[in-house]
Amino acid sequence: MVFSHERKVRVREVEFSEQVSGKDSNKIRIGAFLAVMGPGIIAGLSDDDPAGITTYSQLGAQFAYRMLWTLVISTFALILFQDLGARIGVVTRQGLIGLVRQKYGARAGLLAVVSLVLANLGTMTAEFAGIATAGQLFGFSKYITVPISAVLVSFLVLRSSFARVEKVFFVLSAVFFAYVIAGFMSHPHWGTALHGMVTPSMPLTHDAVYIATATLGTTLAPWGLAFIQSYAVDKRLTRDDLKLLRVDVWTGSLLTGVIGFFVIVTCAATLNAHGTTNITDAAQAAAALKPLAGTLAKDLFAVGLIGAALLAASILPLSTAYSITDLMGRPSGVDDKLEEAPLFYATFGILTVIAAVLILIPGAPLITILIVTQILNAVLLLPLLLYMYGISKDKRLMGEFAATRNMRGIYLAIIAIVGVCVAAMLWFTFF
Amino acid sequence: MKATVVPGITSVTKVAKVTQRLVGRKDSVLARKTVRESLVSVAGLIGRPVRDLEGRDIGHLVDIVVRHSADTYPPVSGLIVKVEKRKSFINGARISSLTQDEIRLSSTKINLEDFKRREGESLLDADVLDHQIVDVDGLRVVRSSDLYLAPLDKEIRVVGVDISFRSLVRRLFPGALSRRPTPEHVIDWATVASLADGTGVVRTSSSRSKLSQLRPADLADLIEDLEGREQEAFIEMLEPELAADALEEMEDDELQGLLRGLPAERSAALLEKMEPDESAEILRDLADDHRESIFKSMDAKVARELRKLVSFDEKLAGGIMTTHLLITVETDTVAHALKLLVENRERDISDGVVVVDGRGRLLDHIQVVELVAAKPTALLSTLIGAPFPTAVTPDTKLEDVVEEFGNNRGSSIIVIDEKSKPVGRILADDLVDALAEESGYRGASQGNGVLS
Numbered sequence: 001m002v003f004s005h006e007r008k009v010r011v012r013e014v015e016f017s018e019q020v021s022g023k024d025s026n027k028i029r030i031g032a033f034l035a036v037m038g039p040g041i042i043a044g045l046s047d048d049d050p051a052g053i054t055t056y057s058q059l060g061a062q063f064a065y066r067m068l069w070t071l072v073i074s075t076f077a078l079i080l081f082q083d084l085g086a087r088i089g090v091v092t093r094q095g096l097i098g099l100v101r102q103k104y105g106a107r108a109g110l111l112a113v114v115s116l117v118l119a120n121l122g123t124m125t126a127e128f129a130g131i132a133t134a135g136q137l138f139g140f141s142k143y144i145t146v147p148i149s150a151v152l153v154s155f156l157v158l159r160s161s162f163a164r165v166e167k168v169f170f171v172l173s174a175v176f177f178a179y180v181i182a183g184f185m186s187h188p189h190w191g192t193a194l195h196g197m198v199t200p201s202m203p204l205t206h207d208a209v210y211i212a213t214a215t216l217g218t219t220l221a222p223w224g225l226a227f228i229q230s231y232a233v234d235k236r237l238t239r240d241d242l243k244l245l246r247v248d249v250w251t252g253s254l255l256t257g258v259i260g261f262f263v264i265v266t267c268a269a270t271l272n273a274h275g276t277t278n279i280t281d282a283a284q285a286a287a288a289l290k291p292l293a294g295t296l297a298k299d300l301f302a303v304g305l306i307g308a309a310l311l312a313a314s315i316l317p318l319s320t321a322y323s324i325t326d327l328m329g330r331p332s333g334v335d336d337k338l339e340e341a342p343l344f345y346a347t348f349g350i351l352t353v354i355a356a357v358l359i360l361i362p363g364a365p366l367i368t369i370l371i372v373t374q375i376l377n378a379v380l381l382l383p384l385l386l387y388m389y390g391i392s393k394d395k396r397l398m399g400e401f402a403a404t405r406n407m408r409g410i411y412l413a414i415i416a417i418v419g420v421c422v423a424a425m426l427w428f429t430f431f
Numbered sequence: 432m433k434a435t436v437v438p439g440i441t442s443v444t445k446v447a448k449v450t451q452r453l454v455g456r457k458d459s460v461l462a463r464k465t466v467r468e469s470l471v472s473v474a475g476l477i478g479r480p481v482r483d484l485e486g487r488d489i490g491h492l493v494d495i496v497v498r499h500s501a502d503t504y505p506p507v508s509g510l511i512v513k514v515e516k517r518k519s520f521i522n523g524a525r526i527s528s529l530t531q532d533e534i535r536l537s538s539t540k541i542n543l544e545d546f547k548r549r550e551g552e553s554l555l556d557a558d559v560l561d562h563q564i565v566d567v568d569g570l571r572v573v574r575s576s577d578l579y580l581a582p583l584d585k586e587i588r589v590v591g592v593d594i595s596f597r598s599l600v601r602r603l604f605p606g607a608l609s610r611r612p613t614p615e616h617v618i619d620w621a622t623v624a625s626l627a628d629g630t631g632v633v634r635t636s637s638s639r640s641k642l643s644q645l646r647p648a649d650l651a652d653l654i655e656d657l658e659g660r661e662q663e664a665f666i667e668m669l670e671p672e673l674a675a676d677a678l679e680e681m682e683d684d685e686l687q688g689l690l691r692g693l694p695a696e697r698s699a700a701l702l703e704k705m706e707p708d709e710s711a712e713i714l715r716d717l718a719d720d721h722r723e724s725i726f727k728s729m730d731a732k733v734a735r736e737l738r739k740l741v742s743f744d745e746k747l748a749g750g751i752m753t754t755h756l757l758i759t760v761e762t763d764t765v766a767h768a769l770k771l772l773v774e775n776r777e778r779d780i781s782d783g784v785v786v787v788d789g790r791g792r793l794l795d796h797i798q799v800v801e802l803v804a805a806k807p808t809a810l811l812s813t814l815i816g817a818p819f820p821t822a823v824t825p826d827t828k829l830e831d832v833v834e835e836f837g838n839n840r841g842s843s844i845i846v847i848d849e850k851s852k853p854v855g856r857i858l859a860d861d862l863v864d865a866l867a868e869e870s871g872y873r874g875a876s877q878g879n880g881v882l883s
Contacts, residue, residue, distance in 0.1 A: 093659030093692065101561045101574065106474070106602040109561065233658060236688025328596065330563065330572040330656040 038245065039231040040082060042315070043224040044252025047078070048176055048259045049312040050130020050305045051123060052218045054370040056260045057285045059211050060267025062277055063203075065189065065196035068264055070212045072197050074219035075257030077414045081385065082249045084392055084403075084411070085225045089232030090242050091401045092391075095326040096229045100387045103394065111383055113327045117351075119222040119380040120320040122373035124355035127313040129366045129373075132359050133282040134305035137298050142359060150356040153314045154348070169314070172307020176259055178300055182292035183262035188269035206428040213421045214371050217378030219256060220418075225384060227319045230331065234322075263288075280367055313352075321347035379422050385415045459619040460504070461591050466581045467614070470590070471531050473555050473578040474602050475610030481512045481534045484527065489541060490514035492534060495555040495580075496523070496546075497589055503621045504588035507580065510534065511546050511554070519543035529580065529587055531610050555589070558627035563661045564592060565624040567641045570649050572656040577602070579614060591617040626657070626664035643673055651680035654689070663693065666701075672777070675704035686713055691721065699728035702737070708753040708861055711740035715750075740855075748832050749825025751865040752846045752855030757784045759811055761794055766807035772799060785845060785853050786811050792851040796820035796843070822847045825854065829865060832857060 059067055085096070092099055097116065101109025128146050135145030202208045228249065237245055270288045271279070279285050286301035293300045321344045325332045332341035358364065389411045392403040403411065460466050473495060481489050490512040498508040507529075510521045520543070527537035553559060555578055566573050577593035595616035602609050624642060642650070650669070654677060657665055666674050666689075678686055678701055690698045690713065702710040702725065714722050714737060722741070726734045736754050743749030757775060759768050768784045783798040795815045805814055821835045822845045835844055836859065846855040 093662075095658070098563075098574070098658065105561060106576070106599050110599070110603060236685070236691060238691045240691075327574070328599075329574045329594070330658070 038248035038252070039228055039235075040086070040245070040249035040252030041255065042252070043082065043227055043249075044254075044256045045170065045173055046308070046312040046315060047219060047221055047224060047256040048173070049123075049127060049308045050133065051126035051370045051374050052256075052260065053176060053263055053305070053308070054130075054279070054285060054367060055211065055214045055218045055374050056263035057267045057271070057288060058279050058367075058371060059215055060264035060288075061271040061279050061284075062207060062211060064268040064272040065193045065265070067202055067208065067212060067215075068193060068196035068261065069198065069200045070202075070215045071219070071257060071260050071264060073414075073417060074216050075253060075260070077216070077417070078220045078224075078256060079250055079253040080410065080414065081220060081225055081388065082228050082253050083246055084388055085229040086232050086245050086249050087242065087401055088388065088391055088398070089229035090237050090239060090245065091399065092397050093233050093236070095233055095323065095331050096226045096384075096388070097323040098326040098331070099391060099397075101327055103391060103397070104387065108387065109327055112387055113323060115380040115383050116222055116226055116323055117320055117347075119377050120316050121351055121355060122376045123221060123223060124313060124316050124351055125358045126370050126373040127309040127316065128355050128359040129364075129369045130305045130309035131313075133366050133370075134302035134309070137282055137286065137302040137305075146356050146359050149310065149313070150352050153310060153317075154352055157314050157318060157348075169307050169311035172303055173311050175300060175304035175307060176263070178289060178292055178304070179259060179262040179266050182289050183266045183269075185291040186266050186269035186288075188265045193265055193268070209421070209424045209428050210371070210375060213378045213425045214374040216418055216421055217376070217381065218374035219260065220381060221377055222381050222384050223316055223319055225388065226323050227315065230319065230322050230326070234331075266291075282367070285367075317348045317351045320351055321345075375425060378418060378425075381418055382415070382422060385411075385418065389415060459621070460581075460583060461614070461617055461619055466583065466590055469581050470579040470612045470614055471529060471581065472593075472610055472612040473580060473589075474560060474576075474598075475531055475612070476529075476534075476580075477556050479531075479533055479610075481510065481521070481536065483536050483539045483541065485539055486535075487539075489536070490519070493518055494557055496520070496552050497555060499551050499553065502588070504583055504590050505620075506586035506588045508552060509546075512543075514543060517543075518546060520546035523587075526587065531612070532607075553625070553627035559625055562625075562627065563657055564626065565642075565653055565657070565665060566594070566618055566622065567624055567645070568618070568622040570645070570653065572653060577612075579612060579617060589620050591620055592623050593617050624665065624668060626661040626668070642668065643670060647673070647676035648680045650677035654678075655681060655685050662689065666693075671700065671704055675701050679705050679709045683713065683716065687716055690717065690725075695721075695724040696728045699725045703729055703733050706753055707737060707740055707755055708751060708855075711737055711743075711750075712745065714741050715745065743825055745865070746829050747825060748823050748827040748829070748844075748846050748857060749855070751829070751832075751861050752825070752857045753861065754855045756853055756856055758853065759784045759786050761786050761788055761810065761812040761815065763811050764807065765802050765805045765809045765811065765814070768797070768811060769802050769807070772802070782843075784811075785856075786815060787853065793820075793822060793845060793847050793853045796845060820845045822851075822853075823857075824848065829862075832862065833866070836862060 056071070059070070088096070088099070094102070097109060097113050100112040128149065131149045132142035132146050135142055202212060232245065267285075267288045270291060271277075271284065276284055276287070282301070282305075283298060286298045289297035289300050322331045324347045325341065325344050328343060332344040336344060338345055359366070359369070389403075389408070391397055392411065393408055395402045477492055477494065479492050481492055483489055492510060493513050494511040495507055496509040496511065497505040499505050507523045507526070509523045510526070512519055512521055521536065521541060522544075525536045525538060525541070526534060528535040548554075560575055560578055562575065563572055564575055565571075573594045575592045576595055576598040578589055579591040579593065580587050581590045582588075583590060591614065593614060593616060595613070597615065598613050601611070601613055622641060645653075650673070654662060654665060669677065678689075681689070690702075693701075702714065705713075714725065717725070726738060729737070740749070740752075740754060743752075745751060755775075757768075757771050759771065771784060783796055784802070785796050786794045788794055796819075797811065797814050801814055820843070821839045823832060823835060825846055825848070827846075832844060843859065844857045845853050846857060848854050
């Protein structure tokens with residue numbers, strides 16, 4: 001029992017597992033399925049958090065349609081590795097970090113957990129940056145909005161009333177679907193967009209490499225990989241459930257890509273076309289929604305940011321605390337009392353406090369934080385992806401679900417792409 | 432389903448137990464000076480050179496094989512050594528000395544064999560180190576940070592498990608620093624249930640007998656804390672009756688998940704041993720085809736009985752009753768009834784017997800006390816009389832059952848079919864469970880996080 005909100009949305013879970021276990025028939029009823037969002041969709045929608053939206057906006061504003069292909073690759077990578085994470089969780093029924101420690105020993109386990117915690121701390125900071133940004137759009141100081149959100153999120157997650165509120169966050173973050181409409185209304189050059197999706201080309205500049213790396217890091221976020229796996233373990237999903245879990249994972253991942261696509265296209269057709277080629281504050285990013293919302297664009301954007309940030313900020317510390325306790329012994333969750341799981345609550349608290357405090361530093365550059373944390377994500381992805389790759393081909397752990405030769409090749413290719421991006425990014429940073 | 436009555440009490444005793452253990456157990460082998468001073472860290476030993484009698488390098492240690500048997504502390508039965516890129520097995524009898532820095536063999540001529548896993552053996556690095564183990568004294572699931580070997584009874588044996596974070600961090604350091612044993616938080620191997628391959632076959636280990644002394648509710652907590660294969664290995668390790676008792680104490684959704692992971696035969700065996708009403712409650716929530724495959728693996732008679740129970744709505748008397756009844760005929764003797772009670776003393780229904788007439792119709796429920804007071808040769812018909820038990824039909828609504836309980840202040844109600852034949856009983860605790868579930872109260876031990 002890990003994630004409070006999952007336990008508390010028991011009804012939803014039961015429906016989901018009834019469907020995955022094929023209570024009525026093996027047919028997947030799409031309508032019913034969409035009514036109950038699974039973990040893949042949770043992870044997918046949470047990927048379109050303030051950091052994701054900002055990164056995609058910047059990509060569209062700076063490079064218009066030209067670098068859409070980085071999103072295509074990122075989405076493809078997201079689908080494959082989320083799918084792998086789900087499979088590892090179902091087959092081995094172990095959390096990612098515990099499994100890495102078992103298979104690769106103490107050093108690997110600690111390296112994996114440190115990577116994950118740093119990445120999650122970064123992303124958590126980005127969520128608070130999103131809240132601060134949205135607050136500023138409404139005219140509230142970050143010294144008010146950030147502490148209130150930190151307390152609110154902790155309170156909701158640790159109290160059981162989270163289930164209802166979570167739905168509200170979902171609806172709020174669904175505001176970003178507005179980009180789909182805004183995309184059409186801004187009359188983008190579809191032909192150029194299509195060309196940008198399939199033709200990998202980029203200027204070899206500092207900015208281009210940075211934003212490409214951030215796009216990878218925000219789409220294929222480390223926490224999502226750990227989350228989907230621990231979800232499958234925690235819900236005791238079996239091999240029979242795998243089919244529907246995969247549908248869910250693919251849907252969620254594709255959704256991330258689709259929303260990302262429309263964000264980029266909208267920003268290309270509005271911001272970039274009108275000369276805004278570098279986003280430095282939230283008001284600029286929000287301006288992309290003007291064709292749809294007119295003067296309300298700012299409000300729409302801010303509401304979306306708050307919803308998505310709160311949603312992700314309530315899952316992130318839980319997922320992180322689960323991984324840390326998984327390293328040390330058994331994974332724990334909010335179902336455990338404080339004296340039973342001090343490590344869990346300590347991780348939860350420390351992560352939330354540090355992330356909030358970082359944002360409260362006077363003059364903290366919010367937009368920069370939103371993007372740089374995603375670059376950090378990409379760097380920290382590397383060890384995690386390599387461990388997942390190692391586990392995927394281990395016959396003793398995965399049995400008949402072990403990755404085939406072709407799949408291993410594809411996994412390695414993705415890891416190589418992330419590696420190249422990170423190397424190029426480091427090159428431009430230090431030389 | 433949880434039976435913890437006083438919230439917080441279990442965890443307090445847990446903490447107390449852990450503290451007690453860290454202070455040190457006097458009877459532990461770890462308290463012996465000879466053992467304490469000769470501890471060798473397994474994590475530190477892996478990768479060290481294996482040398483022959485004259486000190487020439489043969490290869491590097493890859494893993495240590497131990498044999499689980501009746502011994503509390505499993506002896507080292509062999510080494511897996513990497514010799515020129517090939518992994519070979521060296522029999523443990525050839526070890527002449529084993530220190531933290533190297534292993535010396537007793538001859539210069541070495542037989543290298545390929546390693547094959549054998550029943551009752553496990554590999555310390557691959558199967559135990561960094562894996563989940565159950566700390567039976569502390570009632571918790573932990574990961575082992577290190578294992579310690581020491582000479583004991585003429586063999587090198589695993590004596591302790593290190594579970595500290597410090598030892599985990601120690602292993603990060605390079606060179607000799609990572610090898611120095613740091614046995615501050617070591618659990619005696621005797622109080623550990625290792626779930627590694629091969630250990631499950633041992634029926635006599637002391638950890639197993641320790642496990643059998645735990646309360647089913649504590650076992651249920653441990654089962655819930657384990658993951659994957661370790662969880663199945665743990666259940667496999669318990670005596671079937673105890674495993675069934677523990678399962679009854681598990682959260683419904685946890686238990687469902689567990690059953691979905693187990694083979695149907697194993698699930699069937701466990702469910703057969705559980706109280707029928709508890710089994711039915713779980714089976715009712717399973718997917719149709721899964722439930723069907725479990726039924727097929729069951730004893731036909733039990734399956735038939737459970738099918739009937741499952742078909743009842745859980746909002747009705749039939750849905751919460753247990754079908755376990757001790758049925759006697761009025762012409763039976765008191766001695767027969769008492770014998771029946773003794774035979775079923777493990778069950779929670781053995782507070783009395785149900786008496787029926789020649790056609791199987793309910794006459795009375797006779798308490799143990801009445802039977803004990805009567806002459807052994809007396810017929811049960813002579814004991815029939817007021818107070819008569821309350822009876823309801825299976826389709827009685829839960830609220831009406833509650834009302835009957837309230838009116839009669841008895842400890843149970845008999846469920847009869849349309850021909851007045853007894854088909855089940857509802858005990859007060861079944862009713863409490865059913866009502867608790869209905870009202871959404873899910874027991875104190877479930878917890879809603881720290882603030883609730």
